[in-house]
Amino acid sequence: xxxxxxxxxxxxxxxxxxxxxxxxxxKGPHQTTIRTAILLTLAxxxxxxxxxxxxxxxxxxxxxxxxxxxxx
Numbered sequence: 001x002x003x004x005x006x007x008x009x010x011x012x013x014x015x016x017x018x019x020x021x022x023x024x025x026x027k028g029p030h031q032t033t034i035r036t037a038i039l040l041t042l043a044x045x046x047x048x049x050x051x052x053x054x055x056x057x058x059x060x061x062x063x064x065x066x067x068x069x070x071x072x
Contacts, residue, residue, distance in 0.1 A: 003057050007050060014046045 021038035025031055 006053065010046065010049065014042050018042050 025034050
């Protein structure tokens with residue numbers, strides 16, 4: 001259960017940054033484009049981090065030792 005804490009903690013931080021990015025973009029003709037870029041960048045970074053973190057916690061291929069090392 002301890003592995004869920006960083007996921008939720010970072011998610012809350014990312015959601016806070018997304019809210020700031022959405023609310024504090026200056027008005028102008030490219031406001032929607034800037035908001036979309038900020039939100040997609042943060043979402044993509046979070047997904048990449050989460051996938052990497054989860055892959056390290058639960059690897060698909062378990063490490064193994066070489067038989068030559070066990071002879072010594």
